[in-house]
Amino acid sequence: MNSRATGQEVNLIGIKAERLGRIVGHRYLTVATRAALGGVFIFAGVAKLPYIDTLIWEIKQYHILPHSLANAYGHVLPSLEIALGILLVLGLFLRISASVSTLLVLSFIIAKIVALVRGLDISICSCFGPAVPLLALQSLALDFVLLALAFQILFHRGEFLSLGHWLSRKAESGEGS
Numbered sequence: 001m002n003s004r005a006t007g008q009e010v011n012l013i014g015i016k017a018e019r020l021g022r023i024v025g026h027r028y029l030t031v032a033t034r035a036a037l038g039g040v041f042i043f044a045g046v047a048k049l050p051y052i053d054t055l056i057w058e059i060k061q062y063h064i065l066p067h068s069l070a071n072a073y074g075h076v077l078p079s080l081e082i083a084l085g086i087l088l089v090l091g092l093f094l095r096i097s098a099s100v101s102t103l104l105v106l107s108f109i110i111a112k113i114v115a116l117v118r119g120l121d122i123s124i125c126s127c128f129g130p131a132v133p134l135l136a137l138q139s140l141a142l143d144f145v146l147l148a149l150a151f152q153i154l155f156h157r158g159e160f161l162s163l164g165h166w167l168s169r170k171a172e173s174g175e176g177s
């Protein structure tokens with residue numbers, strides 16, 4: 001009887017995992033995920049764009065990158081966020097944009113964890129420039145949510161309402177010539 005109960009429990013877990021898989025891979029969820037992650041990136045990039053000097057100064061406060069790399073990262077970050085956001089929202093190059101988004105968010109997470117472990121006094125994150133000041137722990141929690149969104153897009157590219165899918169279908173059918 002005990003082994004039968006275990007078999008039923010395993011079957012129940014399998015059913016729940018299958019349901020969860022259908023939900024996580026649902027095309028509407030993927031569109032919403034693309035819009036959410038892309039929207040956050042666009043907003044963050046636009047909010048930081050006029051404050052690049054301040055952004056670079058704040059990046060240097062983490063003492064992770066050499067000054068020259070901190071300068072390059074600060075100059076590239078807002079434009080990269082805007083470009084990634086646009087690609088995600090439009091559904092273009094989803095595998096690449098989700099991969100780069102994952103790496104970008106991981107860089108944010110690593111920097112914040114290193115700063116917290118080192119005891120650096122970085123209480124306010126400039127994730128959204130001066131538009132939305134977040135506490136470091138709030139921004140770290142947000143980063144983990146963004147990472148989950150990027151993974152969802154990465155593992156379920158979702159071609160529904162994707163401009164990239166539409167363009168590739170059009171090119172395959174020869175309608176563009």
